[in-house]
Amino acid sequence: AGTKTFTMIKPDAFADGNSGAIIKMIEEAGFKIEAMKLTRLSAESAGAFYAVHKERPFYNDLVAYMSSGPIIAMILSKENAVADFRTFIGATNPAEAAEGTVRKLFAKSIEANAIHGSDSDENAAIEGAFFFSQLERV
Numbered sequence: 001a002g003t004k005t006f007t008m009i010k011p012d013a014f015a016d017g018n019s020g021a022i023i024k025m026i027e028e029a030g031f032k033i034e035a036m037k038l039t040r041l042s043a044e045s046a047g048a049f050y051a052v053h054k055e056r057p058f059y060n061d062l063v064a065y066m067s068s069g070p071i072i073a074m075i076l077s078k079e080n081a082v083a084d085f086r087t088f089i090g091a092t093n094p095a096e097a098a099e100g101t102v103r104k105l106f107a108k109s110i111e112a113n114a115i116h117g118s119d120s121d122e123n124a125a126i127e128g129a130f131f132f133s134q135l136e137r138v
Protein backbone atom coordinates (compact mmCIF):
# COMPACT_ATOMS: atom_id res chain seq x y z
CA ALA A 1 0.00 0.00 0.00
CA GLY A 2 1.03 3.64 -0.23
CA THR A 3 3.55 5.12 -2.60
CA LYS A 4 6.99 3.69 -3.31
CA THR A 5 10.58 4.77 -3.06
CA PHE A 6 13.89 3.08 -3.81
CA THR A 7 16.93 2.94 -1.54
CA MET A 8 20.41 1.46 -1.39
CA ILE A 9 22.55 0.93 1.68
CA LYS A 10 25.82 2.12 0.15
CA PRO A 11 29.21 0.32 0.29
CA ASP A 12 30.57 2.29 3.27
CA ALA A 13 27.57 1.51 5.48
CA PHE A 14 27.48 -2.16 4.43
CA ALA A 15 31.24 -2.58 5.00
CA ASP A 16 30.96 -0.98 8.45
CA GLY A 17 28.32 -3.51 9.52
CA ASN A 18 25.56 -0.90 9.77
CA SER A 19 23.04 -2.61 7.48
CA GLY A 20 21.04 -4.21 10.28
CA ALA A 21 20.79 -0.97 12.26
CA ILE A 22 19.71 0.95 9.15
CA ILE A 23 17.08 -1.63 8.14
CA LYS A 24 15.72 -1.55 11.71
CA MET A 25 15.46 2.26 11.54
CA ILE A 26 13.70 2.03 8.15
CA GLU A 27 11.08 -0.39 9.52
CA GLU A 28 10.59 1.55 12.75
CA ALA A 29 9.99 4.71 10.69
CA GLY A 30 7.02 2.98 9.07
CA PHE A 31 8.45 2.02 5.69
CA LYS A 32 7.42 -1.43 4.43
CA ILE A 33 10.02 -3.50 2.56
CA GLU A 34 8.56 -4.58 -0.81
CA ALA A 35 11.79 -5.96 -2.33
CA MET A 36 15.36 -6.39 -1.07
CA LYS A 37 18.67 -7.78 -2.36
CA LEU A 38 22.35 -7.83 -1.51
CA THR A 39 24.36 -7.25 -4.66
CA ARG A 40 27.43 -5.51 -6.01
CA LEU A 41 27.39 -3.01 -8.87
CA SER A 42 30.00 -3.29 -11.59
CA ALA A 43 31.57 0.01 -12.65
CA GLU A 44 29.47 -0.24 -15.80
CA SER A 45 26.18 -0.69 -13.95
CA ALA A 46 27.03 2.02 -11.39
CA GLY A 47 27.79 4.35 -14.30
CA ALA A 48 24.43 3.54 -15.86
CA PHE A 49 22.53 3.99 -12.59
CA TYR A 50 24.10 7.44 -12.06
CA ALA A 51 24.05 8.47 -15.76
CA VAL A 52 22.08 11.59 -14.78
CA HIS A 53 25.25 12.80 -12.98
CA LYS A 54 27.60 12.05 -15.92
CA GLU A 55 28.66 15.68 -16.37
CA ARG A 56 29.25 16.31 -12.66
CA PRO A 57 32.85 16.61 -11.39
CA PHE A 58 32.22 13.87 -8.83
CA TYR A 59 30.86 11.31 -11.34
CA ASN A 60 34.01 9.16 -11.77
CA ASP A 61 34.64 9.03 -8.02
CA LEU A 62 30.98 8.22 -7.39
CA VAL A 63 31.05 5.31 -9.87
CA ALA A 64 34.27 3.94 -8.31
CA TYR A 65 32.84 4.26 -4.82
CA MET A 66 29.47 2.69 -5.62
CA SER A 67 31.18 -0.29 -7.29
CA SER A 68 33.75 -0.69 -4.47
CA GLY A 69 31.75 -3.24 -2.46
CA PRO A 70 28.35 -4.80 -1.80
CA ILE A 71 25.19 -2.74 -1.47
CA ILE A 72 21.66 -3.61 -0.30
CA ALA A 73 18.93 -2.40 -2.66
CA MET A 74 15.32 -2.09 -1.49
CA ILE A 75 11.93 -0.94 -2.71
CA LEU A 76 9.96 0.59 0.17
CA SER A 77 6.36 1.68 0.49
CA LYS A 78 4.62 4.19 2.72
CA GLU A 79 2.28 7.14 2.34
CA ASN A 80 4.35 10.00 0.87
CA ALA A 81 7.30 7.58 0.60
CA VAL A 82 9.73 9.65 -1.52
CA ALA A 83 9.59 12.87 0.51
CA ASP A 84 9.32 11.15 3.89
CA PHE A 85 12.29 8.90 3.14
CA ARG A 86 14.46 11.86 2.11
CA THR A 87 13.61 13.58 5.40
CA PHE A 88 14.37 10.33 7.24
CA ILE A 89 17.85 9.88 5.67
CA GLY A 90 18.92 13.54 6.02
CA ALA A 91 20.90 15.90 3.81
CA THR A 92 23.35 14.57 1.17
CA ASN A 93 26.22 16.18 3.07
CA PRO A 94 26.32 14.56 6.53
CA ALA A 95 27.68 17.82 7.96
CA GLU A 96 24.25 19.29 7.14
CA ALA A 97 22.16 16.25 8.11
CA ALA A 98 19.63 16.66 10.94
CA GLU A 99 20.08 14.88 14.27
CA GLY A 100 18.72 11.34 14.30
CA THR A 101 18.83 10.86 10.51
CA VAL A 102 20.58 7.88 8.91
CA ARG A 103 23.24 10.09 7.36
CA LYS A 104 23.87 11.99 10.59
CA LEU A 105 24.40 8.66 12.34
CA PHE A 106 26.28 6.68 9.67
CA ALA A 107 27.58 8.79 6.75
CA LYS A 108 31.31 9.50 6.48
CA SER A 109 31.38 12.17 3.76
CA ILE A 110 29.27 13.79 1.04
CA GLU A 111 30.24 10.86 -1.21
CA ALA A 112 30.29 7.97 1.28
CA ASN A 113 26.95 9.03 2.69
CA ALA A 114 25.61 5.63 3.77
CA ILE A 115 22.29 5.54 1.92
CA HIS A 116 20.44 6.53 -1.24
CA GLY A 117 16.86 7.79 -1.54
CA SER A 118 15.02 8.46 -4.81
CA ASP A 119 14.26 12.13 -5.47
CA SER A 120 10.90 11.69 -7.26
CA ASP A 121 8.15 9.12 -7.81
CA GLU A 122 9.29 8.80 -11.43
CA ASN A 123 12.90 8.08 -10.45
CA ALA A 124 11.75 5.68 -7.71
CA ALA A 125 10.01 3.60 -10.40
CA ILE A 126 13.03 3.76 -12.75
CA GLU A 127 15.52 2.89 -10.01
CA GLY A 128 13.38 0.06 -8.61
CA ALA A 129 13.07 -1.45 -12.09
CA PHE A 130 16.86 -1.18 -12.54
CA PHE A 131 17.38 -3.68 -9.70
CA PHE A 132 14.21 -5.78 -9.43
CA SER A 133 12.05 -7.89 -11.73
CA GLN A 134 8.34 -8.38 -10.99
CA LEU A 135 9.15 -11.82 -9.51
CA GLU A 136 11.41 -10.20 -6.90
CA ARG A 137 8.71 -7.88 -5.57
CA VAL A 138 5.96 -8.70 -3.08
Ligand code: CMP
Pocket residue numbers: 053058062092110111112113115116117
Ligand atom coordinates in the same frame (compact mmCIF):
# COMPACT_ATOMS: atom_id res chain seq x y z
P1 CMP B 1 22.84 10.51 -3.74
O1 CMP B 1 22.18 11.82 -3.57
O2 CMP B 1 22.21 9.28 -3.23
O3 CMP B 1 23.15 10.30 -5.31
C1 CMP B 1 24.19 11.06 -5.90
C2 CMP B 1 25.44 10.81 -5.09
O4 CMP B 1 26.58 11.48 -5.54
C3 CMP B 1 25.25 11.35 -3.67
O5 CMP B 1 24.28 10.59 -3.02
C4 CMP B 1 26.64 11.24 -3.16
O6 CMP B 1 26.99 9.89 -2.86
C5 CMP B 1 27.38 11.70 -4.41
N1 CMP B 1 27.62 13.13 -4.35
C6 CMP B 1 26.72 14.09 -4.40
N2 CMP B 1 27.30 15.30 -4.35
C7 CMP B 1 28.61 15.07 -4.26
C8 CMP B 1 29.73 15.88 -4.17
N3 CMP B 1 29.62 17.23 -4.18
N4 CMP B 1 30.91 15.28 -4.10
C9 CMP B 1 31.00 13.93 -4.12
N5 CMP B 1 29.96 13.10 -4.20
C10 CMP B 1 28.78 13.66 -4.27
